[in-house]
Amino acid sequence: MEFTSVPGVGEKTADALTELDGAEAALRRGDVATLARADGLTDGRAAAIARGAIRERHGDPGGWLATDRAREVYEDALSLLQERAVTGYAEKRLRTIYPSAAESRIEEVREWAGEAVDHEPTEAVLSALAGVEQLSEPRGLRVRERALATADAERYAAVNDAFPELSVEVVEDTRDLAELARSYSTVVALDEEFAGVDVDGDVRVITDPEDHHEEVVPERLLAFFAENRTALLAALDVHEAADIEPALDPEALRDALSRLDDDGTVRGDEELTRLANAVDDLDAAVSTAESVANDHLRDAIREQDVTIEGTDFLSLVEQGARVDSLLSRELADEYDAAIRSAREHLVDALRLAESEAEFTERVFAGDPTFPTEHNEEPLNRLRTELKTARDRRAAALKSSLATDLAALREPADDLVADALELDVELAVARFARDFDCVVPELNDTGAGFAIDGGRSPLLDVSFEEAEPVNYAVSGVTLLSGVNSGGKTSTLDLVALIVTLAHMGLPVPAESARVGRVSELHYYAKSQGTLDAGAFESTLRDFGDLVSGASGRLVLVDELESITEPGASAKIIAGILEALDEQGATGVFVSHLARQIREAATVDVAVDGIEAVGLEDGELVVNRSPKKDHLARSTPELIVEKLAREAGGDGAGGGDGSGGSGSTAGTDAAFYEGLLEKF
């Protein structure tokens, strides 16, 4: 695959991806965690590249999130999803779900999410997921007892790369090969010409080592499974807890892992244990066997009455302390018995097999002596015999276990990938459950939106306290309302629902209909009057906005604060006119709704978030904007309240506050006058 064809991938990144194992599959799967392992790629870049690949597949121009505030809302939505993922993998992978204008992309995710929300996020699955992580390849593995040999220099380079764990040697001829076979337990010759040559030692010919990893370097597979044991078993638990079909036979994996030690060796083989112990205990056992024989002889000598002939006695005296002949004559039987018990001890202590036991005949043998000693040379031969048998056994076991594991290697990748993917799906399922989500209806471009019972998880109150909001807009509208009535929160809710819908995900509402939009332009409230430069650049932004492509959703929060109110109203009116002509959908929150409407040459719709009364000095608000209704502002409400009280109307309207400032006796006309000005 040409990585440079992916949007955002330059030559350098393409090189890094080429170096990365499985980069293409990772791009296809949106596996950000794997992509992030490429040299020099951060998680963020890896996610951007994965999104680039998706965009390319769907012909998606990107840029749906057109403003900072729109991007913030997306990031907030993403955080809510990521908080519900257990694994780092899923957290990263969720970044590939992004809002798009491409119908095929949205459909793809909708279909996926439709199945995802059916998963039951049980405690058992979630806790099993905690143990799952991406599988890692063992690093720095070296195998010293085996070498590869070839007479072909080109082959040498390729094999050297393919088997970094082994020494690869160039051999000219059979003599070189024989020499090599003396330095290694096993030599694997790669050239056909070495087939059938007669060389001492363990020399095998394997011409296609790349297809026989389990034989050439079984340690690689063993180390891989040993290193990833926890993740693999956890992935099995996830499948069992979630009742989904695993990519491999669980029993086969569990059985293979039970035969594998953490250091990558084979465990549980009695014969290997016997041989390894025999090698380790050999010297100690021989020394004990000597003691056994000598104790036996000492006892025998002690109990023996020796009659010695004069000539023998003379020869003894003449020869110094040599008693061997005497020993052999007088105690031949006892000596045999002592030697026998020494051999038996060795055989028993080391649990020697019959063929190995034969060596003990020569380890303890020869003319009777006291104290008796073992023979070094046969002992060394026994040692070599045991070591060779141990190494052969270990190699055969490794190879056989590696053969079993080789069949599980690819399914193991799938097993873990499926568990991790389930985590991504469960994050969506939990999001949908936690925020009472529904699958939104997606309509044609320009159809506006209609939200029923929308509840925002982005409020500064808990989700349980979020009051449901109904709001529908088609075309361009102004949203008026009391201070702190929830205007900004309504824009946030609309932005969130429209963004999630364009990500292909369920939305937090009882029902929602969302017209497809090409871009989301959401402008947050400005923090105060802008200086001339900032004001100019903001106006330029809106200039670009109104002359841009159609089908946009434009959400603007109190644009009036950028400059003085009179000018603001005119500017906003102008923008609304242009957007209206463009057929865009837009909601502009403003306290200047009346002035803007007056300044506009087209009919501008105005919706309002109304205060339904005052309770304990607090406004009671209907959070759902009322259609075609200019809501009174908070100052207007207060003036109205004062006018009512001054006019002898009492503390009506469910006020109940009483408040500190009773207006009784004050000039009702003043408040009436003020009220008329609104």
Ligand SMILES: Nc1ncnc2c1ncn2[C@@H]1O[C@H](COP(=O)(O)OP(=O)(O)OP(=O)(O)O)[C@@H](O)[C@H]1O
């Ligand atoms: N749907 C809702 N459910 C529960 N609480 C809400 C809801 N909407 C808003 N609120 C609460 O009201 C507070 C004020 O909301 P918000 O800032 O959206 O009002 P506003 O009308 O934009 O205010 P201002 O006119 O000052 O800009 C929020 O901080 C939140 O606590």
